[in-house]
Amino acid sequence: MDTKLAPKSVLYATSARIGGIGLDAVALESLRGLQDQLGLAITFGWDKRRGDGDGRDADAWLRERRLVKDLSWHPVRLFSNLQSRYYYAAKKRAVDSVAARQLRTGRFDLFHGWSGEALESLRVAKSLGIPTLLEIPTWHRQKGKPLPPKTEQEIAMENAPWPQRWLNRLLISRQESLAEYETADLLLVLSAKAAETFRVLGTPEEKLYRISRGVDVERFTPASPPAIFRAGFVGALIKRKGVHHLIEAWRRLKLPAAELWLAGHLHPEMQPFLNGVPENVRLLGFRREIAHVYQACSVHIFPSECEGSAKSTYEAAACGLAQITTRESGDVVVDGENGLIVPPNDVEALMAAITRLYEGRALREELGRRGRERVVEHFTWDHFRARLQGAYQAALRRMTNDK
Numbered sequence: 555m556d557t558k559l560a561p562k563s564v565l566y567a568t569s570a571r572i573g574g575i576g577l578d579a580v581a582l583e584s585l586r587g588l589q590d591q592l593g594l595a596i597t598f599g600w601d602k603r604r605g606d607g608d609g610r611d612a613d614a615w616l617r618e619r620r621l622v623k624d625l626s627w628h629p630v631r632l633f634s635n636l637q638s639r640y641y642y643a644a645k646k647r648a649v650d651s652v653a654a655r656q657l658r659t660g661r662f663d664l665f666h667g668w669s670g671e672a673l674e675s676l677r678v679a680k681s682l683g684i685p686t687l688l689e690i691p692t693w694h695r696q697k698g699k700p701l702p703p704k705t706e707q708e709i710a711m712e713n714a715p716w717p718q719r720w721l722n723r724l725l726i727s728r729q730e731s732l733a734e735y736e737t738a739d740l741l742l743v744l745s746a747k748a749a750e751t752f753r754v755l756g757t758p759e760e761k762l763y764r765i766s767r768g769v770d771v772e773r774f775t776p777a778s779p780p781a782i783f784r785a786g787f788v789g790a791l792i793k794r795k796g797v798h799h800l801i802e803a804w805r806r807l808k809l810p811a812a813e814l815w816l817a818g819h820l821h822p823e824m825q826p827f828l829n830g831v832p833e834n835v836r837l838l839g840f841r842r843e844i845a846h847v848y849q850a851c852s853v854h855i856f857p858s859e860c861e862g863s864a865k866s867t868y869e870a871a872a873c874g875l876a877q878i879t880t881r882e883s884g885d886v887v888v889d890g891e892n893g894l895i896v897p898p899n900d901v902e903a904l905m906a907a908i909t910r911l912y913e914g915r916a917l918r919e920e921l922g923r924r925g926r927e928r929v930v931e932h933f934t935w936d937h938f939r940a941r942l943q944g945a946y947q948a949a950l951r952r953m954t955n956d957k
Contacts, residue, residue: 565596570597593661650673650675787856801827854867878904
């Protein structure tokens with residue numbers, strides 16, 4: 555690392571918590587990578603469940619050095635009885651407001667925020683000449699599609715009667731997201747597809763920084779394959795992730811000596827697709843010890859139509875599973891190298907890929923072995939933290955070149 559371009563005091567702000575699962579785990583691993591560079595982290599506290607992390611001593615040094623501003627008891631909690639989308643939006647606005655105030659103290663030489671919760675902070679940082687990174691958890695807000703300045707739906711939301719109009723104002727508008735993209739010095743995007751959704755709408759290439767996530771390869775490890783062919787899906791059971799297409803493909807294939815396990819929270823929109831589901835489909839619900847689910851499967855199937863970089867693809871690869879997924883799910887799986895890539899929303903293609911791995915035990919074992927190798931070589935949390943440091947250097951270099 556070029557120490558001349560290393561930030562000395564980073565303000566990291568997120569509405570996630572430290573530890574736990576999903577973005578909470580990303581926050582923890584990011585802060586672990588900062589160590590002596592962290593000036594302050596603004597979060598909603600610690601996830602004491604430790605559902606997706608090993609609970610190493612990162613939170614201990616954060617607490618001891620008083621490097622976290624915990625918003626767990628912020629007045630925004632008064633909104634907790636609202637529908638989740640309004641409450642989460644209120645939390646994001648609270649993080650942004652607190653981060654902006656901290657930036658004004660002049661203590662920091664770099665700001666790292668998250669899309670949808672950083673507009674005021676980015677503007678303050680820009681006025682002070684502080685380089686900024688904006689982390690994008692999924693795709694461009696418009697998913698690569700041109701839209702008018704305001705859509706009919708957005709105009710209707712603005713003109714809704716009270717109190718709905720007040721509630722709508724809590725939500726992070728598309729216009730605010732676009733302003734964030736414009737203001738930030740560097741946008742952290744999680745995959746080639748995610749970068750493409752920005753590029754086609756005019757974002758300069760030099761403003762995009764690819765930063766894949768990571769996985770704990772000591773926790774997620776291969777196991778002996780099951781006696782029968784068992785396919786697994788891990789993630790929220792929603793249409794966006796293609797679960798309904800997977801169920802339909804499985805229903806039509808009627809594979810003997812096979813099971814399909816669906817692990818994740820079941821959303822109401824999926825209920826109609828579960829009518830008459832085959833007996834060899836098991837709904838596992840949300841599982842905290844998810845490594846055991848992967849280890850009991852032969853393959854992992856994740857036919858999503860829109861992801862930043864699906865963490866289940868990292869975990870399944872670390873467990874040595876061949877995968878069937880989409881380009882839209884991230885860059886962990888390379889077609890023919892460690893899995894099979896299919897188009898999203900294509901039941902026929904999904905059926906063909908499942909059949910190929912069902913009939914080809916040697917193929918799925920070889921793809922799984924390569925998947926484990928690829929993760930160990932490129933996608934551990936240490937790799938993630940190294941890429942994060944590279945992003946910080948790129949932001950500082952970009953700021954230096956602009957002066």
